[in-house]
Amino acid sequence: MAGLGTVEPRPPRGHAAGRRVRRELDAVHRRRDPGADRARDGRRRGGAVTGGPPVGHVPTARTEPAVPLVSVVLPTYQRADVLGRAMRSVLAQTVTDLELLVVDDGSTDGTAELVADIARTDPRVRYLVQPNGGAPRARNRGVAHARAPYTAFQDSDDEWEPTFLERLLPVVRSRPDVLAFTSHDVTHLDGRVVRLPAAHVPDVRRRILHRNLVSTQTVLLPTALLRDVGGFDVHLRSVQDWELWLRLHGRVEIVHVDEVLVHLHRQADSISETAGYRRSLRRVVRRHWRLLATEPGALRHAVRRATIGSRPLPTPWRALAPRRHAVEAP
Template sequence: MPLFSVILPAHNAEKTLAATLVSLARQTCDDWEAIVLDDGSTDRTGRIATAFARVETRVRVVRLSGLGPSRARNLGAAEACGQFLAFLDGDDLWVPEKLAVSAATLRASPGVDGVFGRVAFFDGDPAHARTESRVRPGRLALRDLIGENPVCTMSNLVVRASSFRAVGGFDETLRHSEDLECLIRLVASGAFVTGLDRRLVHYRTSPFGLSADLSAMHAGWRRAVETAMKADADLRAREVRAAEAAHLRYLARRALRVNTPAGTALRLSMRGLAASPAAFFAPLDRGVPTLAAALLEPLMPTALRRRLARL
């Protein structure tokens, strides 16, 4: 039985999948299997995955018919044989030590159910990250998740297979924030998830795809927060409003970076300010540039607008 099962859903990822698979093959820990789920791709995704699997026998390819990321990941987890599940999206990259560092923590601490690290966000070249997430020590709490979720992406999470299965996997009715909603149920179940203060993942940003659909992202976030409120009756309305302000600020910053209609960033910023001005401006080095860029968006060149959104 392998130590890790890597679950890798991919849909029309021909431009990025090869690099993702290479980052997997370069892992310093070699005790893994990988399940690539080609979810109804109409490009060369399936051929790239199949060619890689011919060379790397630890990889197997499963073809699906466009079931969506939640269903694809659940099917991959059902096929998995490993003690730990490591999720990897078809456009993200792992640092070579990702699995080794995760294994060291999980083996040394049997009471830890899941781990994640820092995420570097990049556009074209992963060597030139534009920003990086932060990880604070200690146990991940529901309040952390509904705020600026420090896990950021499923490509960052390694979890014990038994813990993942105990909460029923991903909600297959969700196409956005399904990762956050699953994490909320995992933490609410009592699972101990903790951050490692080192860069483990490179996250590729894109103006296209699921992560560019801002209204759907917000609706998915609301569903995830509803799950959190049901799980923790102590979550106060003020905390939820503050979390929503931070989330709307994040969406406004994303609107400035991707191809959205003029005024989208300002509308999102205004909604965030209405939810909680204090939370929208905390910290100031994010809130102020976001609002300034949203207000000045019609007058600014695209490059400057995106640069402000990255501050």
């Protein structure tokens, strides 16, 4: 596992910007652990570091980095213009016992330099780099490297209020099977601001079968639960969060904290109800149709959204189309 403020894995040779950023981050790490320089110099000189400790040397216990309380996973791709805002909203939390794992999904727009600048002043930042593979894969990479017992997610173009973790932590620490989330608002490109959910949701486990009420950036939950169910489905282009909540449905209590503590900003390339969105919905329905069928109207509503615009309606879905009453597996 990489140290704080280091790049993992290293950028390929020949990538000048990547090499420069790596040198800068390594310098930050050496300032936090000056013994690393002395050990390396000793090895180069063939001195006592390579051959063992000098006579009379009393070994001291190695100090491992303290395990944080919360790991915040932030995937990013080509968002250097807004990433700093998202990172600062995490690092400004009133709960300071956290690590921020920025997972760069193959950006080429100066993201590495931006993260390096912030990491120089805050050792809680960890920087992971991977080839472009999509947000679900990047989130799973962050969860795999998370050291804390609780995990939250942020997106590179959104913001948290400073008390986001402060309000959610008491809920999830009260018992081991709780997923907590807050309300959020969405600022659209035309300036409209919409609050979601619009009001308190007392029975989230039932309501979430009809539609996704829980945005990824609004959640705090035990890290072990995420790992137990395998994280996000990397084959979904959208609705990955809804599919994950459905997989967790029988294992957790979902608690809504009715405060707007997260601000989402719609970008021009945000995914809407496109063909890719509908394909993802169809995959979710195929996987979870039995669960959706336990709540009156939920399965039919999901099928309607997943097949809208399909002419003719795909054969396996016809039995679930509106105004039909039979419930069959898609």
